[in-house]
Amino acid sequence: MHNADFPDDAQQTERTRATVMRYHYSWKDRDLDAVMARYHPDIQYHDFFQQRCMGFAELREYVRNNLPRQPGEALEHTDRIRIDGHTAFIQYRISLHGSGGLLAFRTGEAITVRDGLIWRIHEYATLMREERELSACVLLYCLLSPKQKYKRFHRVVE
Numbered sequence: 001m002h003n004a005d006f007p008d009d010a011q012q013t014e015r016t017r018a019t020v021m022r023y024h025y026s027w028k029d030r031d032l033d034a035v036m037a038r039y040h041p042d043i044q045y046h047d048f049f050q051q052r053c054m055g056f057a058e059l060r061e062y063v064r065n066n067l068p069r070q071p072g073e074a075l076e077h078t079d080r081i082r083i084d085g086h087t088a089f090i091q092y093r094i095s096l097h098g099s100g101g102l103l104a105f106r107t108g109e110a111i112t113v114r115d116g117l118i119w120r121i122h123e124y125a126t127l128m129r130e131e132r133e134l135s136a137c138v139l140l141y142c143l144l145s146p147k148q149k150y151k152r153f154h155r156v157v158e
Helices: 010-028 032-037 056-066 131-143 146-157
Strands: 039-047 052-054 074-077 082-084 087-098 101-114 117-128
Touching (some): 010 032, 010 074, 010 087, 032 039, 032 056, 052 056
Parallel strands (some): 039 117
Antiparallel strands (some): 039 052, 074 087, 082 087
């Protein structure tokens, strides 16, 4: 998609960087209005985990539900933000409370910027096992006696 109305050059890379960094800090500040202000009126947000494609009108509720706000919820970037032309790639881990407790997702997004606003997002997420659950399992295993560990191991193997 390269044309005069949609540049993909070094100057566009810097404009994309500025837009995506404002978007990034809006999420980190948990500022719903600031996040919404970064979206282009013609945005298409593709959430492949939920198999949804949303436009601007649907995004406010979606963002509200995915913006970490409660104790234990977090948004942590797992890699630097990569930008080339009108496209940025971000990777992060997000933890949110769901009906079954705290859930963690490893997520990547391809973000396309147009007219200084976010025009397209392709989000790919994978549900992860919550680290606290895993840590609790490891701790409990460590507290078992050698005889208990032997019994548990052989029960699984047999």
